[in-house]
Amino acid sequence: MHPNPSYQVIAHATLCLRDTIKKRDSFSNMDACIRDVKELSLVYDGKSENTFVSMYFDGRDKRSLQRRERACRAVLRGDELENFVKTMEHIRKHMERNRAVAIFASDKHDYVKVVPLPVPLPNMLVVDSSPYIRPLAEMTGEWEPFTLILINTHHAKIFSVSCGRVTKREDKSFNVMNKHKKGGWSQARFQRLRKGSIHSFLTDVVHDVKHIAEGDIIIAGPGQAKHEFKRLLPESMQRSVIAMFDSDMDDEQHLFSESLVAMAEMEWKEQKTLLAHIRRELLRDGLAAYGIDETLEAAREGKVEVLLIERGYKERGWICEHCQNAGRGDAEHCPVCGGRTSQVDIIEEIVEFAERTDAIIEFIDEEELCMLGHVAALLRYR
Numbered sequence: 537m538h539p540n541p542s543y544q545v546i547a548h549a550t551l552c553l554r555d556t557i558k559k560r561d562s563f564s565n566m567d568a569c570i571r572d573v574k575e576l577s578l579v580y581d582g583k584s585e586n587t588f589v590s591m592y593f594d595g596r597d598k599r600s601l602q603r604r605e606r607a608c609r610a611v612l613r614g615d616e617l618e619n620f621v622k623t624m625e626h627i628r629k630h631m632e633r634n635r636a637v638a639i640f641a642s643d644k645h646d647y648v649k650v651v652p653l654p655v656p657l658p659n660m661l662v663v664d665s666s667p668y669i670r671p672l673a674e675m676t677g678e679w680e681p682f683t684l685i686l687i688n689t690h691h692a693k694i695f696s697v698s699c700g701r702v703t704k705r706e707d708k709s710f711n712v713m714n715k716h717k718k719g720g721w722s723q724a725r726f727q728r729l730r731k732g733s734i735h736s737f738l739t740d741v742v743h744d745v746k747h748i749a750e751g752d753i754i755i756a757g758p759g760q761a762k763h764e765f766k767r768l769l770p771e772s773m774q775r776s777v778i779a780m781f782d783s784d785m786d787d788e789q790h791l792f793s794e795s796l797v798a799m800a801e802m803e804w805k806e807q808k809t810l811l812a813h814i815r816r817e818l819l820r821d822g823l824a825a826y827g828i829d830e831t832l833e834a835a836r837e838g839k840v841e842v843l844l845i846e847r848g849y850k851e852r853g854w855i856c857e858h859c860q861n862a863g864r865g866d867a868e869h870c871p872v873c874g875g876r877t878s879q880v881d882i883i884e885e886i887v888e889f890a891e892r893t894d895a896i897i898e899f900i901d902e903e904e905l906c907m908l909g910h911v912a913a914l915l916r917y918r
């Protein structure tokens with residue numbers, strides 16, 4: 537078995553990239569998505585439940601969403617039903633064929649937020665007291681941006697990859713032969729000049745990359761130029777280089793799949809390290825929390841620095857619309873203020889609390905996390 541849990545994700549990403557190379561004008565920006573998750577986590581209805589509709593549409597088949605819409609209409613009553621019907625009208629205006637999108641709306645709150653999705657997510661329609669952001673948060677965590685540099689002695693291609701898609705691309709080339717005509721020069725002088733030209737070309741590329749690069753860096757290309765290029769990078773950027781490998785200058789497809797494998801492997805290693813860190817902190821009763829109750833409390837109090845969540849895990853819970861107190865299982869009234877409660881996926885609430893205080897959120901597949909109670913966190917303070 538491949539050690540990497542995200543292997544299917546890579547296969548999917550490779551397809552996306554293939555698609556992307558074909559139509560470069562339809563890029564979505566992952567940074568925008570990350571900002572949207574933060575914004576959405578701050579939106580909620582403090583008085584009544586069931587006022588926000590969250591819809592994820594993969595841009596293909598609307599039928600499952602239409603079924604969900606009918607089901608929601610059947611169970612909603614009074615003002616909530618009226619709000620739902622009106623909200624769905626706003627939402628429909630933003631659904632287009634072949635455009636993956638997440639739409640969060642509430643007619644009552646005069647709120648519509650449309651988030652174009654760089655990667656389609658499964659269709660979903662959720663009615664709740666706040667936008668349902670978990671799929672979006674999960675996606676942004678899975679697709680860290682990185683910079684890919686394909687380089688030889690006279691040609692460089694720089695790709696910014698975000699969410700498994702190329703968001704920006706720069707080509708730079710330098711013709712050594714034309715710049716220094718060979719005629720009349722001694723072979724030794726020519727070689728010296730050529731070496732100097734290569735050096736200045738690589739230095740130029742370093743200069744460009746300094747302005748473009750974000751996140752991790754992967755360097756590829758035939759021969760030795762990539763190694764010299766890496767040596768020319770500032771030290772802080774050298775530390776960001778997570779992989780180097782041989783590649784043809786023209787085989788972009790190979791380059792992308794290799795890069796995504798490297799990124800997924802690094803992500804996997806990082807998650808292992810985080811888990812090890814949490815384990816150490818737990819053993820010495822330090823800055824860590826585990827299990828739903830403890831982690832929920834820490835997230836509500838803004839103490840969470842890094843939140844680890846078992847991918848796909850859900851658990852029934854409740855939230856008080858009045859004071860935002862929340863817990864597992866069922867509660868008709870809030871034990872703190874006696875306010876009305878809504879039924880929720882308690883994991884989604886933990887994600888929202890953590891998102892509001894800028895915690896880093898990682899969704900992982902490790903069995904160890906399951907044993908720790910499906911969620912765990914590193915804390916900022918106690």
Ligand SMILES: [Zn+2]
Nearest residue numbers: 856859870873
């Ligand atoms: Zn309450």
